[in-house]
Amino acid sequence: MITVTNTLSGRKEEFQPISDVVRMYVCGLTPKNDPHLGHARLFIANDIIRRYLEYRGYPVKYVQNFTDIDDKIIMAGQRENIPPAEAARRYMTGYFRDMDALSVRRADEFTYVTEYIPQIIAFIQGLIDNGHAYALQDAADNDVYFATDTFPGYGKLSKRNEDAMLAGARIAADERKRDLRDFALWKAAKPGEPWWESPWGHGRPGWHIECSTMSMAVLGEQIDIHGGGSDLIFPHHENEIAQSEALSGKDPFAKYWLHTGLLQLGADKMAHSGEFITIRSVLDTTPAPALRLYLLAQSYRTQFTYYPSQLALFTARWRRWCDAAQAAKALGAVEITSPQHYQTAVFEQIRNEFIAAMDDDFNTSGAVAAIDAAIKRLNETTAKTKGAPSEQQIHILSDGVTLIVELTATLGIALDLSLDIQPAIDDEARTEIEKLLQQRAALRAAKQWQESDRLRDEIEGTYGVLIQDTPSGAVWQIRQI
RNA sequence: GGCAGGUUAGCCAAGUGGUAAGGCAGAGGUCUGCAAAACCUCCACCAGCGGUUCAAAUCCGCUACCUGCCUCCA
Structure with a gap:
């Protein structure tokens, strides 16, 4: 049984999708800059939710948007002296470049x-x-606002009541709104801004x-999972609920609201500072x-x-995982692709631990610990193997390698050392290294330890x-690192 | 002011009632000419105080710090 923490209820709930296909929508980004580590954390987290649901047998339809028109994009265009649309395109390319590198699977559909x-x-x-909703009658302005007081459930996601919002508002009230909480659905174009024709x-x-x-257009009036950063709970997601449920009359708009915690740099939030x-x-x-491993190793x-010093630790950890698989393969272990494997008890148990952790609100921290345990058991077997491994040992090693590949793939971690940082070592240098190693081998054969060291x-x-x-x-x- | 969350070993970090996952660092050991890698062993009275309970890091209350959101933000 999979449980998820739902912001809507404030509790951990059993995950039961509305229909056969899990419909998942994640609030994407506004392409106005190169994506930062906060984005990486968010999209890796949702990528893992998607991958794990699939691992557990749920088909998932994953949709993510780009806000490709926005004040900040207009500013980015001015900054770089290009049309806003081109600025958006440029940074969307950067998004795909970085997310592909981080093994974040692409959405089934991106919406713009x-x-x-x-x-x-x-x-x-x-x-x-x-x-x-109501359109302002003011001839000089054609904004359209949502009429919050017509939606009694307003505040149910962010747990804000009307008084609190009135007291906490830090922006001056717009006297043209009927209610302080009303928000713009349509904004009149200011001179020089991109615009579209509308009834207003x-x-x-x-x-x-x-x-x-x-x-709604892509996934329907009600969906299973709506994801995003926790900074979007209010007002963005609160407003989404109000609009959507007011139009469709169906409650809930999204059954599970899953919010990813923000990434901090020291005391400052990234985007603000x-x-x-x-x-x-x-x-x-x-x-x-x-x-990726670093960013997913916390719930x-x-x-x-974010601590830059942790990067080296997680790099070492990832390399250890790669080395363990490589060492076992060097002894003849193979990845078993058929459902039939040898069912080594210790690895079966570790798989169960991994599943238990992930079932519990996608506890990736526990999942990583399970993989560490699998690596340790695999290395243990590798270390015990002297000379040509027995058939029994090959079976155990193969089971171990198969499990490790299965679990790391579920987290989207590739055990591929060709993805390591590659310092520029050209063929000439390689030849030179080989030559020097031969010299060293000769020194070692002659027991000239000091020289060889x-x-x-x-x-x-x-x-x-x-x-x-x-x-x-x-x-x-x-x-190198 | 309102809302939400946090305080677990030198560091990072899991753990929502039954006596503390994992990684790094540290100590000892196996292996090795020495290293490296790997493996084995060791290493936490869970911010403080009070309460509930047979039993609490885990529930409740208070205190002290810390953070986020309340405005565009992932």
Whole structure:
């Protein structure tokens, strides 16, 4: 049984999808800059939710949006002296580049606000028609607002009551609104801004209406999971609920609201401070699977404080996982692709521990611990194997490798050392390393230990490689960090 | 001011009633010419105080710190 923490109820609930296919919508980003680590954390978290539900046998339809028209994009266009649409395209390309690197699977469908303008207008018109929205009559301005007081459930997600919102409002009340809580569905275009024709004149959609419209258009009036950062609970998701349920008359708009905790840099929130770390800059020095492992090793709901020093630890951890699989394979272990495996008890138990952890609100921290346990057991078997492994040992090793690949794949972690950071070692350098290692082998054969040790240090220091002596001779690999 | 969350070993971090997962660091050991890697062993009275309970890191109350949201934000 899978349980999830639902912001709507404030509790952990049993996960039971409405229909055979889990319909999942995640609030995507506004492409106005290169994506940062906060984005990485959010989309990795939701990617894992999707992957795990599939692992447990639930088909998932995953939809994610791009807010490709917005004040910030207009500003980005001005900053870079290009049209807003081109700025949006540029940063969407950056999004895909970074998310692909982090093994975040692409959504089944991406929706773009600018491609849903007619549906958004129809949505707004529907709300006006059934009395949940009103257009300002002021000839100078053609904004359309949602009439919050017509929706009694307003505040049920963020647990805010009317008094609290009135008391806490930090922006001056707009006296043209009927209620302080009312929010814009359609905004009249200001001079120089992009606009679309509408029954209310030239303008563009408000921020919240897009997600309601696109979610309904692609997934239907009611969905199973709505995800996003916890900063979106209010007002964005609260408003989505109001609009959607006011139009469809169906409650709930989304059955499970899953919110990912924000990523902190020291005391400052990334997007606010303007001091954010791009994914790309981290991937210059950290293997992508290691960054992914770091970002998923804590439960998705809690606030995540980013410590650069942790990158090296998780890089080492990821490499250990890769090495363990590689060492077992070197002894003849194979990944078993058929459902028939040897069912080594210890690995069966670890699989159960992994599932128990993930079933519990996607406890990736416990899942990682289970993988660590599997790695340890696999290495234990590898270490015990002297000479040619027995058939029994091959079976155990194969079971171990198969399990590790299965579990890491469920978390989206590739055990592929070719994804490691590759310092520039050209063929010439490789030849030189091999030559020096031959010299060292000769020194070792002559038991000239001091000289051979000195040479080892020299090679490692010069080329950023790690040299290990094995019974079959010295091997080296790139291990700069 | 309103709402929400946090305080677990030197560091990071799981754990919602039955006597503390995991990783790093540290100590000892096996292996090794030495290393490296791997494996084995050791390493926490869960912010403080009070309460409920046969039993609490886990539930309740109070105190002290910390953080997020309440405005565009993932």
